[in-house]
Amino acid sequence: MDERKTILDVKGLRTSFFTDDGEVPAVDNVDFHIRQGEVLGIVGESGCGKSVTSLSIMGLVPSPPGKIVSGEILFQDKDLTKLSDKEMRQIRGDDIAMIFQEPMTSLNPLFTIGNQLREALKIHKKDWSKTQIQERAVEMMKLVGLPRAEALLNDYPHQLSGGMRQRVMIAMALLCDPKVLIADEPTTALDVTIQAQILKLIKNLNERLDTAVLLITHDLGVVAETCERVVVMYAGKVVEEGPVHTIFNDPQHPYTRGLLESVPDMRFKKERLYSIPGNVPKPGSIKVGCKYAARCEFAFDRCRVEDPALYQTAEDHKTRCFLFDPKEAESHDRTVVES
Amino acid sequence: MTEPLLKVEGLKKYFPVTGGIFGRVTGQVKAVDDVSFYVNEGETLGIVGESGCGKSTTGRMLMRLLDPTEGKVTFDGQELTGLSASEMRKARRDIQMVFQDPYASLNPRHSIEKILMEPLNVHNIGDPKERKRKVHEFLEIVGLSSYHAKRYPHQFSGGQRQRIGIARALMTNPKLIIADEPVSALDVSIQAQVLNLMQDLQRDLKLTYIFIAHDLGVVRHISDRVGVMYLGNMAELADTESLYEKPLHPYTQALLSAVPVPDPDFVREEVVIKGDVPSPANPPSGCRFHTRCPFKMDICSQEIPRFAEVEPGHSVACHLYEECRPQ
Numbered sequence: 001m002d003e004r005k006t007i008l009d010v011k012g013l014r015t016s017f018f019t020d021d022g023e024v025p026a027v028d029n030v031d032f033h034i035r036q037g038e039v040l041g042i043v044g045e046s047g048c049g050k051s052v053t054s055l056s057i058m059g060l061v062p063s064p065p066g067k068i069v070s071g072e073i074l075f076q077d078k079d080l081t082k083l084s085d086k087e088m089r090q091i092r093g094d095d096i097a098m099i100f101q102e103p104m105t106s107l108n109p110l111f112t113i114g115n116q117l118r119e120a121l122k123i124h125k126k127d128w129s130k131t132q133i134q135e136r137a138v139e140m141m142k143l144v145g146l147p148r149a150e151a152l153l154n155d156y157p158h159q160l161s162g163g164m165r166q167r168v169m170i171a172m173a174l175l176c177d178p179k180v181l182i183a184d185e186p187t188t189a190l191d192v193t194i195q196a197q198i199l200k201l202i203k204n205l206n207e208r209l210d211t212a213v214l215l216i217t218h219d220l221g222v223v224a225e226t227c228e229r230v231v232v233m234y235a236g237k238v239v240e241e242g243p244v245h246t247i248f249n250d251p252q253h254p255y256t257r258g259l260l261e262s263v264p265d266m267r268f269k270k271e272r273l274y275s276i277p278g279n280v281p282k283p284g285s286i287k288v289g290c291k292y293a294a295r296c297e298f299a300f301d302r303c304r305v306e307d308p309a310l311y312q313t314a315e316d317h318k319t320r321c322f323l324f325d326p327k328e329a330e331s332h333d334r335t336v337v338e339s
Numbered sequence: 340m341t342e343p344l345l346k347v348e349g350l351k352k353y354f355p356v357t358g359g360i361f362g363r364v365t366g367q368v369k370a371v372d373d374v375s376f377y378v379n380e381g382e383t384l385g386i387v388g389e390s391g392c393g394k395s396t397t398g399r400m401l402m403r404l405l406d407p408t409e410g411k412v413t414f415d416g417q418e419l420t421g422l423s424a425s426e427m428r429k430a431r432r433d434i435q436m437v438f439q440d441p442y443a444s445l446n447p448r449h450s451i452e453k454i455l456m457e458p459l460n461v462h463n464i465g466d467p468k469e470r471k472r473k474v475h476e477f478l479e480i481v482g483l484s485s486y487h488a489k490r491y492p493h494q495f496s497g498g499q500r501q502r503i504g505i506a507r508a509l510m511t512n513p514k515l516i517i518a519d520e521p522v523s524a525l526d527v528s529i530q531a532q533v534l535n536l537m538q539d540l541q542r543d544l545k546l547t548y549i550f551i552a553h554d555l556g557v558v559r560h561i562s563d564r565v566g567v568m569y570l571g572n573m574a575e576l577a578d579t580e581s582l583y584e585k586p587l588h589p590y591t592q593a594l595l596s597a598v599p600v601p602d603p604d605f606v607r608e609e610v611v612i613k614g615d616v617p618s619p620a621n622p623p624s625g626c627r628f629h630t631r632c633p634f635k636m637d638i639c640s641q642e643i644p645r646f647a648e649v650e651p652g653h654s655v656a657c658h659l660y661e662e663c664r665p666q
Contacts, residue, residue, distance in 0.1 A: 192389065195597065195599070196596075196599075221599030245603050260601065263556065264557050266595065276528040276531070279498060
């Protein structure tokens with residue numbers, strides 16, 4: 001078992017959006033934790049609630065219509081959901097920082113890179129002198145591998161390429177030595193060769209600075225390459241959680257298996273891709289039973305009426321599927337699952 | 340050997356860059372610069388490359404949605420580049436396109452029936468009754484139901500919309516379909532469904548595809564041959580197997596090694612390239628890849644490498660292979 005201290009602990013998080021049609025839970029009873037210096041991946045398709053989870057941690061869920069209905073987000077023994085806006089502002093950008101998908105829209109086009117980098121330090125390091133702030137900004141720009149750091153600080157975002165902008169975003173996020181870095185699809189908007197550079201950088205910084213990273217992505221390749229542990233989400237729920245090797249070599253939940261099989265692999269040609277039938281359900285549309293039951297080839301009667309719990313199948317492996325319910329295992333033919 | 344279905348020779352597209360108060364032309368963006376390839380009947384040619392490499396511009400020029408600056412496109416024995424606008428419209432009956440964004444490429448104010456009937460009306464195929472029957476038939480072929488015909492685009496999910504986009508392209512019984520990033524806006528599980536559908540349709544309707552994408556895994560899955568583009572040039576073109584197993588161009592090698600593989604135990608051969616893609620408005624001299632190439636030689640910055648066959652069916656534009664070319 002991993003000895004590292006848990007740094008962020010999400011317990012029973014439920015974030016809902018209140019629309020004209022009533023409450024729509026985008027994140028429904030989600031539990032996971034990140035240990036110090038760990039890279040945890042959250043993977044899932046669009047609408048599975050992975051981004052809302054990260055926004056909930058940062059306290060950035062647009063409210064109204066969104067609201068954290070229940071659950072706890074424990075960071076250093078503080079429950080982030082209970083903090084006031086002012087207290088949250090002190091943590092955000094300082095202890096927990098975030099980088100977003102679109103490096104083009106996350107930077108303000110009207111201010112120079114230097115201006116935007118210094119702003120974070122001015123807010124969080126009130127006792128620092130101007131030279132200290134400037135030096136720190138230059139140091140971070142160098143750390144993320146940007147050439148001619150001093151000169152770049154006077155440039156505007158439009159003068160930089162996509163890959164460079166994402167490096168600036170990472171530099172900005174790391175300015176105050178955060179304990180947790182949340183990266184929401186950090187490479188989705190980038191080309192593969194640039195993506196490889198950025199992922200390498202994130203991994204490298206994680207090792208050097210011991211920053212825990214929560215990497216949110218839809219790309220299973222990115223997960224396999226960078227994460228130590230993986231949380232798979234589907235329709236607002238965690239469906240499987242485990243170490244990256246276990247998830248990829250011995251996936252248990254039918255959804256995880258289906259997802260892994262539907263990815264075309266660059267290394268060899270599959271004759272025909274496996275495809276999961278049907279579509280991702282609209283959030284809130286399935287009220288009873290397992291959310292995946294309608295698309296699942298192993299679904300049986302119980303799946304349609306009862307919500308499965310997250311069953312512990314190994315020391316560090318959990319699956320939300322009745323096939324792994326110890327009670328079910330006795331009565332149900334396990335060979336179906338193994339095949 | 341039989342004549343290829345589509346032959347492209349020396350295709351170029353330069354976009355003017357204007358500046359100043361009078362909007363004078365101050366430069367040119369060489370989006371596509373001297374690209375040649377061919378596509379055989381019934382096969383799938385994949386075109387990959389990073390953003391700005393000119394793959395979409397190439398696709399649009401084949402349909403003459405953009406007029407090439409220079410070059411020749413021959414389709415089924417007919418030279419498309421010389422046709423008038425009305426002749427071209429007739430030729431498009433045999434060449435159709437599937438677009439990337441299933442949200443933007445369907446008119447939100449038209450019902451699916453109207454959207455699918457449009458190509459039949461334009462090309463004057465069949466009478467109204469027959470057209471309607473055809474709409475229903477093709478909806479079923481792409482895995483939807485005929486009762487969907489009365490609905491509007493917003494009532495469908497992304498994957499279903501892409502099926503409608505494919506059905507629209509099939510309405511005129513085309514020979515060639517140019518698919519520009521048809522699955523990149525879709526989720527993984529839906530992407531697999533659409534790829535399988537495209538393969539089934541190819542087999543059943545004897546279609547030829549040009550499949551433009553940036554995802555190397557998807558391209559390997561669907562293509563018989565693959566072309567790799569970089570900054571408006573074709574860097575390498577070969578059978579899918581040999582391109583992926585034995586890439587010759589340093590850019591192809593770097594591109595393949597950069598793709599994240601969904602297997603945590605996979606150990607890659609790393610070919611690291613530094614920096615970003617240079618601007619196509621001011622491309623590097625000589626070989627356009629020399630600024631990032633790990634094997635750069637003196638000649639690379641001076642002379643543009645020839646794009647020619649090194650092995651049968653495997654062409655590459657790189658000075659490293661100059662000696663082994665048959666003269």
